[in-house]
Amino acid sequence: MGISFDNLKPPRWGGPVPGPVERDPCVLGPDVVLDPPVVLSPMAAVTNPPYRMICREMGAGLVVTEMIHARKLVEGDERTWQMLDIRPSEHPVSVQLFGNEPSVLAEAAAIVAEEGADVVDLNMGCPMRKVVSNGCGAGLLEDTKLIYEIFRAMSDAVDVPVTGKIRAGWEESNAVDVGRAMQDGGAAAVTIHGRTRSDMYDGHVDLAIIAELKKAVDMVVIGNGDVHDWQSARRMFHTTGCDAVMVARGALGNPWVFRELAADLAGEEVPARPDLAEKRRTLARHVDLYIDTFGEERTTFEIRKHLLWYFRGTPGEKTLRRKLKDLHSRADIMRAVDAACEACREVGAKAS
Ligand SMILES: Cc1cc2nc3c(=O)[nH]c(=O)nc-3n(C[C@H](O)[C@H](O)[C@H](O)COP(=O)(O)O)c2cc1C
Structure with missing residues (x-):
């Protein structure tokens, strides 16, 4: 189970364009401000340093690494350590970990913070069979007790903000329960891709689930799914009330999406597409x-x-x-x- 690497287009949406959105820069912690509140998604085999630098130059307010295997990092695996390559021009940068053992994730969080991560993120959305069958990625979503323990352990281990990226749920949405468990454990933000694990990438993102989560928690909520231009970003902000948006497929071969979103959020004219x-x-x-x-x-x-x-x-x-x-x-x-x-x-x- 997976997605074709060749044809990764978010579905188009043809509704009326909502009016301008006013959003202040999004504060994740004393030293981490997302300005503009627009984030480059973590994407395995895509968001490595070169692409993260390009997207920061184009105006992304935060960039996220590919997911990094927490246990392998802690065990000193060379290839995994090579993925922890952060360049000065990337900041603020979030390092995404995956795993499901609180103590290992805490140790890995301490390592990535020490290596310069401004934010530590936990992957709770990856739908791939080989990840979920080990109880990682979206495989964590049904165990809110474990989610709490993981976030408690990670938050206690580092001074930087700890965040998590979730799907709406496994088959049914339980995003509110997951979000509350994260918040109780000390998370600073939740990013929610508004599809369940069963949805994979089918259909359109469910914005109502994101709106429900936003109402239920006090931490920062980052809306994700099908944002690929300033119109769909406005719609995400308007419909869900989220604090920031995250872009994945819409940024593939299109780092300019960030300057478009940044301009629109600043109330400026959206720049033309590149010639x-x-x-x-x-x-x-x-x-x-x-x-x-x-x-x-x-x-x-x-x-x-x-x-x-x-x-x-x-x-x-x-x-x-x-x-x-x-x-x-x-x-x-x-x-x-x-x-x-x-x-x-x-x-x-x-x-x-
Ligand atoms: C090629 C690719 C790799 C991805 N890798 C990750 C990953 O490592 N960690 C993660 O949390 N999500 C990953 N995702 C999911 C995206 O971050 C995002 O949640 C999803 O694509 C929905 O956003 P979009 O509609 O803007 O594409 C990946 C998506 C794609 C297309």
Whole structure:
């Protein structure tokens, strides 16, 4: 059970656009303010340092790492430690842990705080079978006693805010019970993806569940699910009363979503979508940061999905797909990008 990596589009929503939203920066703790209150989601194999830096530059108020295995971190696993790579320009940054043992999660929280995390987050939403069958991710949602114990242990172990990211429930929503258990355990915020584990990514996000949770708790509530532009962000804020929004699929190949949301929340005119020149510039920067972080060889493989997302739905996508198997260097990557840009120009299409 999982989601296809190729076609990760949030469903479109065609309702009337709500009026402007006024939201102050969102305070998670004395040293952590989300300004604007817009967050880049944790995404496994996506939100590594290069993409987090790009999204911060575009205006995200907080970025979250990929999920990091708490036990492996505590045991000193080298690959897991490599994921704990935080760059100065990322702050504020939240490190997401997954696991289900209070003492191990407390120890892992202390490690990530020591390594520079501004926030420690716990994954309670991952629906993948291999994660939930071990009682982690969304597998935690039905055990509110354990949730309380985990948050108590993590909050006692660190001075930075501790947060959790949940789904609405397993099959039925129990988000209010989960949120209260987190709050009693000392959580500073809850992010809620308004789908149950059984929903996976089907249908539309249920905003009523997010609104219900917001009314029931005193901590910060971050609304997540199907936010991909300023219109859907306004709708999330209006309908749920949430304090901040989080964007995942809408940010794939589209870091500009953050500057759009930031401008709209500041009452400014929403900037135009990037033209081809800007898209190429941002992509080149993404590639350079990637090479800087992971080296050229690894970049030539891992950057492929990003390239496709940047050109998704444009005349350049087909051209790019044909070139993906021939990427062996930075020069190859940029040649493929240029060919995709050229294909877009030929049909006179806008880049986005
Ligand atoms: C490729 C991918 C990887 C994801 N990895 C994580 C993860 O590591 N931790 C997590 O809490 N959620 C993860 N999610 C879920 C997202 O953070 C988010 O909750 C979900 O996609 C709904 O938001 P959206 O409608 O903006 O996409 C992932 C989603 C995608 C598409």
